[in-house]
Structure formats: structure tokens, C-alpha cells
Amino acid sequence: GVRREEENELASTIFNALLEEKIEGFVSAYEKTSRQVFYDELKGRIRHSGEFGSYREILVREFLNFFTPSRLNIHNGFLMTSTDSVSTQCDTVIFDAKSTPLIENGDKQRFFPVETACAIGEVKSILSKSQLKEALNKLARNKALREQIQSPTIIRRERNGQFDPENYAYDQLPSFLICQKLDFDFSSLAKEVDSFYEPDIEVRHRHNLVLSLEDGLLAYADSNNKTMMFPEIAGRILPDGNLSQKEQPKNRFVIPTDKTTYCHIKLFCSYMFLLTSSVTILYPEFTNYMSIGSTTLLDE
Template sequence: MANKIFDALFRERVDVFRAAFSATSTEIFYDSSKARLFHAGEYGIYRESIVREFLKFIIPQSLDISTGFILSTMDDVSSQCDIIGFDPRMTPLYQEGDRQRFFPLESVYCVGEVKSTLSRNAFSQALNKLAAVKALGERIVAPGVARPDQLHFNPTDDARQLFSSFLICQKFDFDTSNIENEIDRFYDPCVAHRHKHNVILSMEDGLLTYIDQGGTTVPYPRFVTQDLKNLFSFPKHDEYYHFKIFSSLLFLLTTNKTPWHPEFSKYVHIADDAATGRIQK
């Protein structure tokens, strides 16, 4: 069963998203006389803003979406992320407006990359970038408050303790007939299976995620100590099918994410003398 009103609203959002991402953005930034984009940077920023607006219809309203960098208390800093879903209530030093944005990894719930047409090489680069960012999710020295059923920090075997990663693109510029069996080879050999993508949405091709031993679609590369197989789903009779599955899985990922609380004092340098009440000279 489904709700007709919600389904209609969702399809409307998808139509607006698809049109703005594919047609409007190209019409604005494509110079047909020179057969190339002008202001390529602005073109990318425009598309990222379109994706953020679409995602706000999907993820819980307690979260916000921005772009920027992820920090850890171990002095790590990620590469720039197109999309960062985070809890604004647990994000110190969040910079508004045009100022650079930095997010403690404990308050991050998901990260994403936004691309146009992807060649094999560009797809591989995007996946490995996401995997490197996702690996930072394990760099928590002293996890804060979590769920009562998750008393120990164990992201190796509990996928809910890592923020999720996703990629949205217009299409793949290569043969996808065997992609679910080939996609692992797009990753560098050193990438752990648990650090691989959660969901990938190609607007023209379909959706990539995972399947468990019982044949259930699961948005985790590793779950309950098992590395899962890749799954490629594509629209057959419903043009909204892969958008619906993507949205359902991303909502599941963000609502099931273990809530870690950043420890402010571990993100700033406090001199030893300050702890005794003496002022350093």
C-alpha cells in the first residue's frame, strides 16, 4: 500500500529536480555556439544547490544540508564534499553564508558527490574520494552519547555507526550491463568494503546499492559482520522507481545513523597550565 497524496508530492519533486538538474542547468550554463559550458564552477554550484533542495524533502527535518569539509579531533580534514548532511544542533563553529563550512565528524550523517556524465575514470575517482571521506567516520577518539543498544564504538561491524555516502549523477558514459559485478574494481585495492558507497543514483541508468543473503535490498556495503553483494536496479515500467528506492534508502540511512556528540574541548587546544587556572605567558 502507499499514500496517494505523498506519492504525488514526491513525483512532483522528482519532476522538478530532474528538469532543473538536466535541462535548466544546461540551458543556463551551456554555450551552444561554442559547444561548451561557460562558468563551469557556477554550473557545478547550481547543480549542487538543486540536489540539496531535493534531499531536504527526503532526510529528517532535524538535519540540515550544506557543503564543506569534515574535521576530526585527530587533526584530520577531508577533501571538500559537495553534500554534507549534518545535525545543526550538534555542530559547533558552523559558518553561515559564504564563509567556509567545517563540520565535526560526529555531527555528520551523510556525505555525497554530485556529478554530470561520468566516464569510467571519473566514476572511479568519485568513488575513491567518497571512500576516503567515509573512512574518517572511524576517527572518533571518545564517542559521545549513543543509543542504549550501541554501547561500544564498533564501526567495523556496525554500519549504523558510520555516516553514509552517496553519489548522484546524470548518467554513466560506459556500458552498465555488468556493473554490479564490476563496480568493486572501480575502487583502489586498499579501500575496505565497509567504506564503499551506500547508494548511487544515476538519473538515466538506475540505482546501485546492496543485497543481503535473503534477497533484501540493503543500503550498507557491510552489515552484521558480512560484506554484502552489489545490486543494480533500473526503472522498467515506472520512471520514478530508482528515485523512490534511493529516497527510501537515504531516509533509512539517516534515521538509523548512530548519533554521536562532538566533544568541544577535544577540538580546541587547551594548554596544560590553563587546566590549573594559571595563565600562560
């Protein structure tokens, strides 16, 4: 159904002015400058497609820096696990800078232990429905790698207790996608998007946020009809001590009534700050990653 949310009347004019300035610059560079630099008018196509994509990835990183905690850093690269799994290349990896060593190959491609990754994202241009499906499934499979951690040792966690990505959303790896626009009829996207995922993908591994700069924000709505960013919510502890059933929020596509206010992009900024500031960070136990081999021990 269609629902209109009221605008927040209590807001910081200073922060709002700074944020809108940042958003306007980002949107302009993403939609216009990148094409002016890399689009060949005579041939009617993008020239240097690799550089075009890299330019937009850099724009996204600079934009994300405005509303992610300064203790985090942003780059592109691959996730890796101690169980010998490697992700496909991620356009954006947000990671804990203090706990992540610089691991790269001879081509300067970076590899990030999944323990210290705080979010992963895809950066796209104009997406068809089939391209969106492909990107979402790629994100979901990369997101699932966090559950391969063998010996979780917590560096930072918002809640006491054991690492439990199946039941605590902030133990999972948040995922997002940013594109310029959706090149299909998105009026039924909230109803259709569940069917975009391949059958073996768990609900909790689905996207957190999908932002189309021109169209809106794909997120979720909980049982209280409040917009949120989790595909699944773990059960709550009942008075009798039992755990209630997990809740699967409904999909929601937030469309700005006035695109000049950037309300959908502001919501994305707010939710990304909450996700990246609250995600659990684990210690990368490199003895689990290494193949040390046999040794001889000489003691006194």
C-alpha cells in the first residue's frame, strides 16, 4: 500500500545544510560529472568503462565518509575467511581501520578478514531488473561469509553475550547498493523483491538498503509500520523465558514526494550511520588463517 510519512520538524539547520550540500555535490558528480568525463557523445557509449566505475566508487567512498564513524575506513577489495573462502570483488568495503592489517597482492588488490568488515556495498549505474537481481544475490552470498568465522573473539559489540549472527542483526555484515536509477517499472518492487533472491539464500543475508539516487530507497517496515533496515529480526525473550518467532519485516520502497529535498538519501545516510556504528567487530585470529606446518620445539 501507499503511505506518507510526516517530515521531522525538529532538526539541526546547521547539520541539515551541511548534509544537503554534501548530497547535492555527490548526486551531481555521480549523475552528471562522471558522464561528462567518460561519455563519448559521438559513439553514444561510455569510454574507459573501468575508469568510469572506479570514479563512481571513489565518489561513493567520499560520500560515505561524511556519515560513517571516523574509526572506520573504506576501500574496495575482497573478503576472506579462515576457512579458505574468498568473496567476489566488493565495490565498497567498510572496515575497522585499527584492527585490519594491510593485506594485498602484487596488483595492489586488497583482502579483508571478514571479522573486521563492517559493511559491504555495490556501486551501479542504471540497473535493469535482471541486473538488480544479479547484484542482490552477489551481495547476499558475500554477506553470508561472516558466518564462517570459526573462533569469534569480540573486539566491539553493542550487546553482551556470544557472537550469534543467526539471531542478532548487528552480528551480521550489513550490505547496501547504490545506483543512479532503476530502468524498469518499480511500482511493485516492494512486492517483487523477495522473488529476486535464489532459493538457497537465507532471509537474514538479503540486502539492508538499496538506494536509487533518482527513484527512492528500498528498505523494510517492522510490525509497527516503522521504516527500518533489517531483512529479519530475531525473536524476543518472552516472560516465560522462551524465544518468540523471528519476524520478517515487509519490504518498503520510500519514494520522495519532492526529489529536491533528498529525503530518501537522508534516510540512507541515517541508517548507514546506525549500521556501521553498531555492527560487531571481531578479532581476526591469524593463526586460523595460516598454514604453519610442523615445528621443532627446544625448551630448557
